[in-house]
Amino acid sequence: MQNFDVVVIGAGPGGYVAAIRCAQLGMNTAIVEKRATLGGTCLNVGCIPSKALLDSSEHYYNASHTFKEHGIKLEKLAVDMPQMIKRKQEVVDVTCSGVEFLMKKNKIEVITGMGAFIDATTLEVTDANGKKSKVQAKHYIIATGSKPNLPASFGYDKKRVICSTEALEIKKVPKSMVVVGGGVIGLELGSVYARLGTEVTVVEYGDRILPSMDKDCSKELTRSLKKLGMKFHFKHAVVGTKATSRSVTVNVEKRESDEKFDIKTDYCLIAIGRIPYTENLGLDKAGVKMDDRGRIDVDNHFRTSAANIYAIGDVVKGMMLAHKAEEEGVFVAEMLAGQKPHIDHNLIPGVVYTWPEVAAVGKTEEELKEAGIAIKVGKFPFKALGRSRASMDTEGMVKVISDATTDEILGVHMVGARTADMIMEAVALMEFRASAEDMARICHPHPTYTEATKEAALAVHGRALHI
Numbered sequence: 001m002q003n004f005d006v007v008v009i010g011a012g013p014g015g016y017v018a019a020i021r022c023a024q025l026g027m028n029t030a031i032v033e034k035r036a037t038l039g040g041t042c043l044n045v046g047c048i049p050s051k052a053l054l055d056s057s058e059h060y061y062n063a064s065h066t067f068k069e070h071g072i073k074l075e076k077l078a079v080d081m082p083q084m085i086k087r088k089q090e091v092v093d094v095t096c097s098g099v100e101f102l103m104k105k106n107k108i109e110v111i112t113g114m115g116a117f118i119d120a121t122t123l124e125v126t127d128a129n130g131k132k133s134k135v136q137a138k139h140y141i142i143a144t145g146s147k148p149n150l151p152a153s154f155g156y157d158k159k160r161v162i163c164s165t166e167a168l169e170i171k172k173v174p175k176s177m178v179v180v181g182g183g184v185i186g187l188e189l190g191s192v193y194a195r196l197g198t199e200v201t202v203v204e205y206g207d208r209i210l211p212s213m214d215k216d217c218s219k220e221l222t223r224s225l226k227k228l229g230m231k232f233h234f235k236h237a238v239v240g241t242k243a244t245s246r247s248v249t250v251n252v253e254k255r256e257s258d259e260k261f262d263i264k265t266d267y268c269l270i271a272i273g274r275i276p277y278t279e280n281l282g283l284d285k286a287g288v289k290m291d292d293r294g295r296i297d298v299d300n301h302f303r304t305s306a307a308n309i310y311a312i313g314d315v316v317k318g319m320m321l322a323h324k325a326e327e328e329g330v331f332v333a334e335m336l337a338g339q340k341p342h343i344d345h346n347l348i349p350g351v352v353y354t355w356p357e358v359a360a361v362g363k364t365e366e367e368l369k370e371a372g373i374a375i376k377v378g379k380f381p382f383k384a385l386g387r388s389r390a391s392m393d394t395e396g397m398v399k400v401i402s403d404a405t406t407d408e409i410l411g412v413h414m415v416g417a418r419t420a421d422m423i424m425e426a427v428a429l430m431e432f433r434a435s436a437e438d439m440a441r442i443c444h445p446h447p448t449y450t451e452a453t454k455e456a457a458l459a460v461h462g463r464a465l466h467i
Contacts, residue, residue: 002109004030006336007123007137009115009281012040014313014325015143016099021333022141023106030109030135032125038099038110039092041145042322045165048095050185052088053168053192054353061195061228061355066392079196081171088168111135117282120306124282139308141332142288142296143325144281146274146314153240154180154270160243161268164189174198174266178250180238182209184352186271187225191354194228201231201263203238203252210352213413214364216379216399220415221358224395241268276315291317302332324348349427351420356382356396359423362411362430365401374404378436378459380452382416384467387447393417398456400426400436407435407460418449425453436460 004027008019011033022029037044064077103110113127123135148163150156158166167189175198179190182204194200202209208218209225209232222232235255242249250263276295283290289297289305296311298304304311310332313325327343334341352358368375383394396416402409412426429439439457444450451466458464 001122002030002133002135004028004109004135004137006030006139006141006333007032007115007135008141008143008329009123010040010143010145010313011035011038011099011110012143012145012313012325013042013322014145014329015040015141016102017326018141018143018312018329018333019108020102020106021330022336023108025333025337027333027336029106030111030137031103032111032113032115032123032135034112034114036112036128037096038103039096041147043095043099044092045168047322049088049092049168050164050188050192051353052091053084054188054355056084056087057192057195058355069392079173081173081196085169085171114280116280117286117288120286120308139310139336140286141329142281142304142309142311142315143313143329144277144315145325146320147277148270149273149275150270151272154238154268155241155243156270157243159245160248160266161241161270163270167267167269170267176201176265177267177269178203178238178248178263178265179269179271180250181271181273182206182211182232182234183271183273184210185274186269187221188353189269189271190230191225191228194225194230198266199229199231201233201265203233203236203250203263205235205237205255207234210358213350213352213358213360214399214411215366216397217358217360217413217415220396221352221354221356224356224415225354227395238268243268274314274320278315301335302328318345319348319350321348321350344431347427347430349423351423353420356393356416357419358415359419360411360413361423361427362409363401364411364413365399368401368410373410375410376402376404376407376436376460378402378456378461378464380455380459380464380467382449382452384455385447385449385452387449387451388417390447391417393449398422398452400439400453400456400460402436402460407437408433409436409439409457412453412456414453416449416452422450422453425450 006022006029008015008031019031113125173196179186179202190200240251248268287306302310312328314320331341349361378400382388382396388394399413401411436457444454
């Protein structure tokens with residue numbers, strides 16, 4: 001039986017980063033992963049492959065819709081879907097092999113198989129051939145991530161009724177697709193196929209897309225996606241599906257009424273969220289307790305009810321984001337080494353990689369008003385930027401919210417080109433509790449998209465210069 005200081009269960013971003021930091025701090029570390037490749041959902045069938053397809057589809061969309069205006073002429077433009085999928089997979093393969101290299105570099109033992117606790121200090125690992133082995137460790141970090149929420153009533157068959165995993169492997173551009181859920185995953189993958197010419201219809205139970213984000217962001221992105229050709233049924237629910245070998249009929253009901261209708265489509269993509277992956281881990285044998293939502297209970301240091309076992313990422317409360325998991329993994333590793341790490345969950349940014357992109361950090365205007373906090377709000381539209389007009393990326397805005405008394409920045413919400421990168425200015429300033437005036441007085445280069453951030457901060461005090 002092998003013995004380690006730390007064993008990490010799950011090799012996604014949270015797990016492999018936790019393992020690296022533990023190894024850097026001198027701990028004898030192993031990582032257990034059920035997949036044949038490292039990187040977890042994010043690198044294999046999530047963040048990385050979806051972004052590859054998002055970029056490819058955006059290139060095609062620009063070539064077919066805006067190149068002519070830029071003075072670029074093309075003939076016989078077409079989508080080569082097999083090549084697009086092939087390139088996506090090459091990106092995944094290189095990225096996953098990079099994680100494998102990092103494990104070797106940091107002398108981390110990689111154990112392939114499904115891990116399950118026998119007790120709080122012993123883990124049994126079963127490989128793909130059914131062979132079992134055991135490891136022991138002083139400390140464990142559970143980082144097993146999440147999986148798509150796929151209710152039985154939706155008839156998920158991996159062929160016509162699909163989740164995000166299958167949506168990354170479609171080899172022919174569909175004529176139509178129904179997306180169930182107006183959250184991040186559904187909008188990103190829906191927009192990929194909408195750009196390629198698929199008629200995409202989103203069925204959302206709530207009254208808007210991105211319900212957890214600021215309402216102004218939801219409105220801006222809805223407007224942009226409608227221009228892309230996407231259709232939306234808000235306050236509607238999918239109650240069932242019936243698939244054939246060539247199509248699927250989606251049964252839809254309107255909320256709070258008797259209205260019902262069917263949509264016949266090539267594919268139905270289920271994207272109603274994800275649930276923690278905690279099955280078959282033997283948590284009860286280790287004395288690890290879960291909450292009523294299937295998440296692992298942890299304290300402020302990510303320690304479970306078993307004193308030597310920690311949990312991070314999608315299996316604990318909070319946003320299901322790769323970078324959140326990474327920060328939590330580093331936190332646990334440094335705490336085990338006797339350090340005093342810091343993490344502020346309020347300042348973990350969220351991003352939607354549609355085009356325009358959506359990015360946010362801090363509180364929404366709705367949350368602050370509900371809490372009774374007096375605020376000031378400044379907005380600035382991308383269409384007022386010279387850089388946006390030059391690139392034809394004029395959709396979107398930046399919104400800065402500050403405390404009405406102290407002027408401390410409480411939330412920043414963006415929709416527009418490259419906002420996924422722009423949001424870090426807000427995160428950095430908010431970590432140091434900067435004011436909207438601080439943001440406004442920083443010199444931003446011209447012409448850039450980031451000028452919208454400066455102008456929105458100026459607008460908090462009615463001082464915007466270019467509107």
